[in-house]
Each structure stands twice: as C-alpha cells, then as structure tokens.
Amino acid sequence: MIATAPPSTAESTRTAISRRPFLAVRDARKHYGAVQALRGVDFAIAPGEVVGLVGHNGAGKSTLMNVLAGTVQRTSGDFSVGETAIDAWSPHRAQGRGLRCVFQELSLCGNLTLAENTRVMHRALRGFGWRRRAGDAIRRTLDAIFPGHGIPVGARVADLPIGARQMAEIARAFSVTDEPVRCVILDEPTSALGHEAAEQLLAYIRKAASEGVACILITHRLDEIMAVCDRAVVMVDGQVTAERPIHGLTRAALVGLMGTIEAQHDRSREPTAAPSGAALVVDDPGRGPGDLPIRAMAGDIVGFAGLDGHGQRERLRALYAGGRRGPRPVAYVAGDRGTEGVFALWSIADNLTIRSLDSLRRGGFLSPKAEAELARTWAERLKVKAPSVDTPILSLSGGNQQKVLFARALASDAEVIFLDDPMRGVDVNTKQDVYRLIRSEAAKGRCFIWYTTELEELNNCERLYVFREGRAATMLSGAEIGPSRVLEASFGGGHD
Amino acid sequence: MSQRFFRLPSVRPSLAPWTYGFIVALAMWIATTAYAGLGSAGATVASALAFGAFSVVVGTGQMLVVASGPGNIDLSVPSVLTLAAYASMTVMHGSDGLILPGLAAALALGAGAGALNYLAITALRLPPIIATLAWSFVFQSLAFNFGGEATLKPPAALAGFTALQVGGLRVMPLAVMALTLVAALALRRTLFGRRLLATGQSERAADLAGVRVGRVRLLAYMLCGAAAALTGFLLSGFTGGAALNMGDAYLLESIAVVVLGGTSVAGGQANAVGIWGAALFFNLMGTMLNTFHLQAGVRFLLTGTLIILIVAIVPRPRAA
Numbered sequence: 057m058i059a060t061a062p063p064s065t066a067e068s069t070r071t072a073i074s075r076r077p078f079l080a081v082r083d084a085r086k087h088y089g090a091v092q093a094l095r096g097v098d099f100a101i102a103p104g105e106v107v108g109l110v111g112h113n114g115a116g117k118s119t120l121m122n123v124l125a126g127t128v129q130r131t132s133g134d135f136s137v138g139e140t141a142i143d144a145w146s147p148h149r150a151q152g153r154g155l156r157c158v159f160q161e162l163s164l165c166g167n168l169t170l171a172e173n174t175r176v177m178h179r180a181l182r183g184f185g186w187r188r189r190a191g192d193a194i195r196r197t198l199d200a201i202f203p204g205h206g207i208p209v210g211a212r213v214a215d216l217p218i219g220a221r222q223m224a225e226i227a228r229a230f231s232v233t234d235e236p237v238r239c240v241i242l243d244e245p246t247s248a249l250g251h252e253a254a255e256q257l258l259a260y261i262r263k264a265a266s267e268g269v270a271c272i273l274i275t276h277r278l279d280e281i282m283a284v285c286d287r288a289v290v291m292v293d294g295q296v297t298a299e300r301p302i303h304g305l306t307r308a309a310l311v312g313l314m315g316t317i318e319a320q321h322d323r324s325r326e327p328t329a330a331p332s333g334a335a336l337v338v339d340d341p342g343r344g345p346g347d348l349p350i351r352a353m354a355g356d357i358v359g360f361a362g363l364d365g366h367g368q369r370e371r372l373r374a375l376y377a378g379g380r381r382g383p384r385p386v387a388y389v390a391g392d393r394g395t396e397g398v399f400a401l402w403s404i405a406d407n408l409t410i411r412s413l414d415s416l417r418r419g420g421f422l423s424p425k426a427e428a429e430l431a432r433t434w435a436e437r438l439k440v441k442a443p444s445v446d447t448p449i450l451s452l453s454g455g456n457q458q459k460v461l462f463a464r465a466l467a468s469d470a471e472v473i474f475l476d477d478p479m480r481g482v483d484v485n486t487k488q489d490v491y492r493l494i495r496s497e498a499a500k501g502r503c504f505i506w507y508t509t510e511l512e513e514l515n516n517c518e519r520l521y522v523f524r525e526g527r528a529a530t531m532l533s534g535a536e537i538g539p540s541r542v543l544e545a546s547f548g549g550g551h552d
Numbered sequence: 553m554s555q556r557f558f559r560l561p562s563v564r565p566s567l568a569p570w571t572y573g574f575i576v577a578l579a580m581w582i583a584t585t586a587y588a589g590l591g592s593a594g595a596t597v598a599s600a601l602a603f604g605a606f607s608v609v610v611g612t613g614q615m616l617v618v619a620s621g622p623g624n625i626d627l628s629v630p631s632v633l634t635l636a637a638y639a640s641m642t643v644m645h646g647s648d649g650l651i652l653p654g655l656a657a658a659l660a661l662g663a664g665a666g667a668l669n670y671l672a673i674t675a676l677r678l679p680p681i682i683a684t685l686a687w688s689f690v691f692q693s694l695a696f697n698f699g700g701e702a703t704l705k706p707p708a709a710l711a712g713f714t715a716l717q718v719g720g721l722r723v724m725p726l727a728v729m730a731l732t733l734v735a736a737l738a739l740r741r742t743l744f745g746r747r748l749l750a751t752g753q754s755e756r757a758a759d760l761a762g763v764r765v766g767r768v769r770l771l772a773y774m775l776c777g778a779a780a781a782l783t784g785f786l787l788s789g790f791t792g793g794a795a796l797n798m799g800d801a802y803l804l805e806s807i808a809v810v811v812l813g814g815t816s817v818a819g820g821q822a823n824a825v826g827i828w829g830a831a832l833f834f835n836l837m838g839t840m841l842n843t844f845h846l847q848a849g850v851r852f853l854l855t856g857t858l859i860i861l862i863v864a865i866v867p868r869p870r871a872a
Binding site for chain 1: 737740741743747749750754756757758760762763816
C-alpha cells in the first residue's frame with residue numbers, strides 16, 4: 057500500500073495515511089431513523105497529522121467526530137485504531153487508546169472545579185491528595201497551551217466566563233497522566249476564544265503534531281484550517297466529497313469545494329417589483345456599528361443567512377417580540393418543532409387554530425364549526441396527510457407536523473411571518489409545496505423574514521442579510537444571491 | 553436521547569382517567585351501605601355531595617393553576633380560604649343586606665392573593681411551590697391577627713342558602729355542578745381555556761404562537777385564589793362562622809382531587825368534571841371509615857393508603 061508514484065490529490069492523501077494510520081474508518085454509516093447522517097465515509101488520520109474537517113451545517117462533521125470519539129455508535133462500517141479492528145467503541149475505550157475530544161457544547165461539569173473536572177477524565181488521579189495533583193496536571197497543560205491564561209484551577213467551572221471554559225475544555229483534552237495523548241478531535245474549539253488564545257491554540261496544535269499527536273480540527277474559520285492543517289477534508293451531505301493537501305490550496309478553492317455541490321444557480325424567484333408605496337412592515341435600526349438596519353416591505357421575502365449560531369435566530373426572536381408590540385399582526389414558525397412548535401396533546405385542528413382563536417369566536421365562545429372549517433381549509437391547502445383534522449398531531453410525520461405549523465401562521469391574520477429555519481428534516485416534496493405557498497402568499501402582500509441554514513432556500517428570497525458574529529454584516533439582493541457569495545459573506549469576505 | 557427501558561403491558565381496561573374517581577366513589581358508597589344498611593344510603597350521598605361541593609370549588613381553581621404548566625401549584629389555598637372567610641364575615645357583620653359586598657370582598661381578596669402569588673413567582677423567579685407557601689404564611693398570620701371577631705355569625709340568609717333544599721335536593725351542590733360545567737365549557741370553548749392549555753403544554757411554543765403567556769398564568773392564579781375565597785365564604789356560611797383551621801383539610805384535598813380528577817400534573821390538560829368524582833371519593837371514603845368505627849390513627853392510615861393505592865392504579869394522562 058505504499059504509494060511511490062507522484063501522487064494525484066487523492067493519492068497524496070493516501071501517502072499521508074499509509075504510514076500506518078492511527079485511526080481509520082471505512083464506509084462508515086450512521087442513520088437516525090430515515091435520516092442519513094453519514095452515508096459511507098472513508099476517513100483516516102496518521103500520527104502527527106493535522107486534518108481540517110470542513111462542511112456546512114448538517115454535513116455530518118459532528119456525527120463523524122462523535123462516531124470516532126465513541127459518543128455515537130455507527131450503524132455500519134469498519135473502524136480500526138492502530139492495527140486493531142474495533143467493534144464496540146465507547147468514550148471510555150477511546151480514551152484508553154489516547155483519543156480525546158473537545159466538544160463544541162463543552163463537556164465540563166459546571167458544578168465542579170476545574171481540578172475535579174480533570175479527575176473525571178483521569179482515573180489515575182486517585183488516593184490522598186488527588187485534588188492537588190489534578191489541579192497541577194490541568195495547570196501544567198493550561199500553561200503550556202495558553203501561557204498567561206490566569207484561570208484559577210480551583211474555580212467552579214460555572215463561574216468561569218465562556219472563553220475560559222473553552223480553554224479549560226481544550227486543556228483537559230490535552231492533559232496527560234498515565235495514558236499518553238495520541239489524537240485530539242477539536243470541534244469548533246475557537247468559537248469562544250479571543251484572537252490571542254486562538255493563535256496560542258493553533259501554535260500548540262502544530263507543536264503537539266511535531267511530537268506525534270494527531271489532531272482533527274473542525275471549524276468554520278477557514279483561515280485556521282489554512283494555518284495549521286496538513287490536509288483538508290470536505291464533507292457534504294454525509295459524505296466526504298474532497299480531500300486536499302493544504303499545501304497549494306487557496307482559501308477560495310476551499311470555499312469552492314464546499315459550495316459546489318449545493319450550487320443551484322437557477323433562481324426560483326424573479327425579483328418582483330414590489331408595488332410602489334408598499335408599507336414598510338419591518339424596520340429595525342440595527343445594533344450598533346457593523347450591523348445593518350433590517351427593513352422589509354409588505355410582499356417581501358427577506359432571508360437571514362450565515363453560519364448557524366451567528367445571531368440570526370436571536371435577531372428573528374427580537375424582531376418577533378418587537379412586532380408583537382407593534383400595530384401589525386405577526387406570526388412565527390418555529391423550526392424546533394418538538395419544544396417550540398407543536399402542542400403535543402392536541403389534534404391537528406387545535407394546533408392549527410391556536411394563533412387564530414380571536415377570529416373564531418361566535419357570541420363570546422369559540423365556534424367548533426368555524427374552527428373545523430379553518431383547520432380543514434388550511435390542512436388541505438398545505439396537503440397535510442392525515443385522515444382528519446382531529447388526528448393527534450404527534451401521529452403525523454415530522455414534515456406534516458411542520459406543515460401544520462406553517463398552516464398555523466398562514467391561517468392567521470399575520471402580515472409579517474417569521475420563519476425560523478423551519479425546513480430542517482423536511483422532505484423535498486414538502487419543501488417545494490411550502491416554497492410555492494410562501495411565494496404566493498408574499499405576492500398577496502405578506503412579508504416573510506426567513507432564517508435558513510440551507511443555501512438553496514435562499515433562492516426564494518429577493519434580499520438577504522448574511523449574519524456574522526451576531527451582526528447583520530452583509531446585504532445581498534437579487535442576482536447577487538448565490539451560494540458562493542453567501543459563503544464568502546458568511547466567512548468574512550472571500551479571499552481578499 | 554430518551555430511551556424507554558421497558559413498557560408495562562397494558563392490561564388495564566381503557567377507561568378515561570377521570571372516571572376512576574366516580575368508580576371508587578361508588579365502591580366506597582356500596583361498602584358503607586353494605587355495612588350501615590340501606591336506610592343510610594341516601595343520607596350518605598347527600599352529605600358527600602354537600603361537603604364535596606366545597607372540595608370541588610377549591611379543586612377547580614387549583615386545576616387551572618396545575619394545568620398552566622409543570623411545577624405550577626398553589627399551596628396558599630387553605631390560608632386564602634381562611635382569610636377570605638374572616639374578611640367576608642367582618643364585612644357582612646351578620647347582616648343579610650351585606651351578603652353581596654361580603655362576597656365581593658372575598659372574591660377580590662382571593663384574586664388579589666392569586667396575583668401576589670404569581671407576582672412572587674414571576675418577579676422573584678421563585679418556584680411556585682415556594683412562592684405560594686411563603687404567601688400562605690403571610691395570609692394565615694393576617695387571618696390570625698386581623699381576623700376580627702371570630703365569634704361573628706354568618707348572615708342568616710347565607711347560612712340558609714348553603715343548607716337550602718328544594719324538593720329534597722340541596723341547592724348548593726347543584727350550583728357548584730353548574731360551576732363545574734361552566735369551567736368545563738371555559739376550558740374547551742373560550743380563549744382563556746385554550747390559551748391556558750397551550751401554555752401548560754409548552755410555554756415557549758405558546759409564546760411563539762402568539763399567546764401572552766404571563767397574562768394567562770396570572771389569570772389562572774387569580775381565579776384559583778378567587779375559587780379558594782369563594783369556598784371560604786360558602787364554608788363559613790355552612791359551618792356557622794370562620795375558624796382559623798377551616799382551610800387545613802383543603803391543602804391536600806385540593807391537589808388530590810385535581811390529580812385524581814384526570815388533570816395532568818405535567819400541565820396542559822385539565823378535566824373539570826373529574827374533580828367531582830374525586831371529591832365524592834374523598835368524602836365517601838371519610839364516611840366509610842367513620843362508619844367502620846375505626847380509631848383516628850387507623851383512619852388516617854387507611855386514608856393515606858387508599859389515596860396512594862388509587863392514584864397508583866389510575867392511568868396517568870400521558871403528556872406524550
């Protein structure tokens with residue numbers, strides 16, 4: 057398996073990993089019910105190698121990481137660590153092999169001190185004085201990675217600011233007692249770090265790599281990938297679509313690798329000339345410098361784009377809260393169906409009419425007839441697949457539940473409708489139905505503010521605000537809207 | 553990642569949870585009658601209805617609070633009941649002409665107490681169980697210190713109404729049954745009812761569906777306070793005056809009748825009619841144990857055991 061010929065891109069990858077990979081998966085698959093999070097991934101990493109894993113939200117990066125770390129069991133596929141084929145895998149076993157993980161949501165216990173959290177990971181820290189030794193161990197690693205960090209190891213984790221917590225999480229993963237560290241997976245490790253700390257971490261990753269520690273770096277900050285990685289692995293839709301050595305790769309090319317698959321350049325909506333004199337229905341001044349004011353007219357479909365978690369949802373909520381206090385009726389379609397959308401004990405009809413009850417009263421009481429009529433009308437219009445509107449909502453599929461939530465908003469008197477990434481986990485046909493409906497409702501004068509993490513949906517919008525770090529950083533309109541422009545704006549403006 | 557480790561086989565008959573109260577109430581009645589003889593059967597039911605009516609009024613208020621979401625409960629019910637009884641007795645001063653002002657004073661006081669409860673919950677972010685318990689000490693000591701003349705007799709007309717019989721039927725239980733129907737209708741067919749149940753299922757979903765969650769909860773607590781106050785008002789008419797311990801029995805009972813009546817403690821689901829079954833069960837159980845001439849200690853023991861047993865066999869309304 058030793059590649060001697062001058063390698064093509066795919067070959068070069070193999071050269072890197074053919075020096076006996078530390079860890080390798082072949083054809084790894086993971087299904088969550090009907091959802092395929094991983095559809096046959098080949099991945100390997102050699103000792104001392106730093107691999108950058110990039111891709112969109114929902115591309116499967118975190119699932120792959122969780123499979124490697126043992127926190128999620130793969131559905132199928134071969135997995136080997138060193139020479140050994142691995143069958144069952146768990147975080148505990150992974151740790152025994154020197155595989156550590158830095159989680160994006162952070163895995164420290166808030167009620168424990170930093171030293172105690174270190175003990176949770178290191179079984180060797182036992183017996184008299186373990187607390188002091190654990191404190192020493194974590195302090196040593198913190199000092200090595202983040203010199204001058206100033207974090208007290210006796211502090212309760214919950215009392216530390218988020219940046220310090222992230223540093224602690226990273227340091228814990230690199231800390232050594234009895235077992236050496238062989239590979240560290242870092243999932244968005246710098247999202248809460250300041251510039252200096254991020255630089256320190258990158259430098260440390262290189263240093264660790266030179267000592268033979270492999271690192272898998274998952275991040276949306278492509279500059280970091282370019283700075284420290286030997287190789288970039290691009291994932292799209294649960295598959296690895298490209299592997300490139302960083303040497304000779306440009307940032308723009310990397311962005312291109314991520315965007316090409318989803319590119320659908322045909323815009324499904326022609327920018328309609330909004331009727332002149334259409335009312336301004338959303339007018340938000342923006343939140344200080346670098347943040348664009350958000351405006352929308354009746355009949356507009358305005359998109360909120362950018363990477364997940366860059367303040368789009370917060371802004372959507374704020375606009376909704378503001379809208380409720382204002383003169384124009386507003387409605388909100390939640391994307392998180394389970395906790396923010398459906399009323400689990402209720403039927404389709406009850407779920408659908410809750411936003412419109414005011415108009416369903418006859419003589420002070422709700423009219424069952426008017427309710428049923430409204431529910432039937434909209435359930436039909438959205439093609440909700442159910443025997444009747446009295447069917448319990450939970451007996452519907454996710455997509456059909458989502459249709460009911462859409463119907464709830466559309467059946468109401470709302471003039472402005474906020475969409476909170478409502479299409480996650482919804483099948484293609486449903487999506488197309490709903491897109492059509494949104495466009496036709498907009499044509500009737502309703503305004504939609506649409507937060508989505510799916511680039512193709514943005515084709516339905518005539519104007520976009522791309523969010524970065526909590527601010528509406530870039531506005532794109534009409535023909536400017538395209539996957540590459542959106543990506544550029546999301547990552548902070550291409551390669552200029 | 554919720555995993556169900558095992559699932560009990562469903563061997564139970566699929567009766568609605570709220571019917572169990574009626575069924576066990578019937579069983580208690582049959583047991584009592586079997587022991588004491590057929591002659592007492594009518595009187596047993598009549599007294600259970602008369603006393604049960606009070607539990608139903610308190611319970612209906614508690615039901616609204618419990619339905620407004622997980623963790624919501626009003627433990628100040630007994631002290632609000634007592635305080636309202638004292639207040640209305642003082643206002644009426646034994647005069648028939650002042651019955652309406654007395655009723656109004658009781659209701660206003662109850663609603664005010666409910667508002668204070670909710671305020672403490674929302675403004676101070678206290679768990680309802682703590683907030684309402686804390687207020688209950690305040691209300692109780694107010695009743696204790698400013699209770700006024702505890703010797704005051706209720707106006708004759710009020711006492712007369714609570715004991716009024718027409719054609720052998722007591723009027724007050726019938727009036728409370730009407731109240732139950734109103735509550736059931738309100739839950740199903742009014743904006744408040746629908747919004748209350750939405751809020752109880754998911755506060756966030758309700759908020760995003762345009763429900764003013766805070767107002768809904770405030771109203772639930774105010775109505776609960778008012779219901780407790782109304783009970784205090786009626787009870788003092790029925791028992792010939794206010795007493796400091798008159799609310800004590802209703803702490804456990806107001807909650808138990810709600811839960812046994814088929815209302816989900818997880819919120820979002822309420823049953824007004826079922827409260828009657830549970831209230832009748834409670835009162836008939838008391839009568840039954842009394843009829844058996846058991847010692848007080850044994851009676852309490854059996855009461856507790858029976859409640860646990862029956863709550864355990866009733867299938868809980870599932871919050872999916």
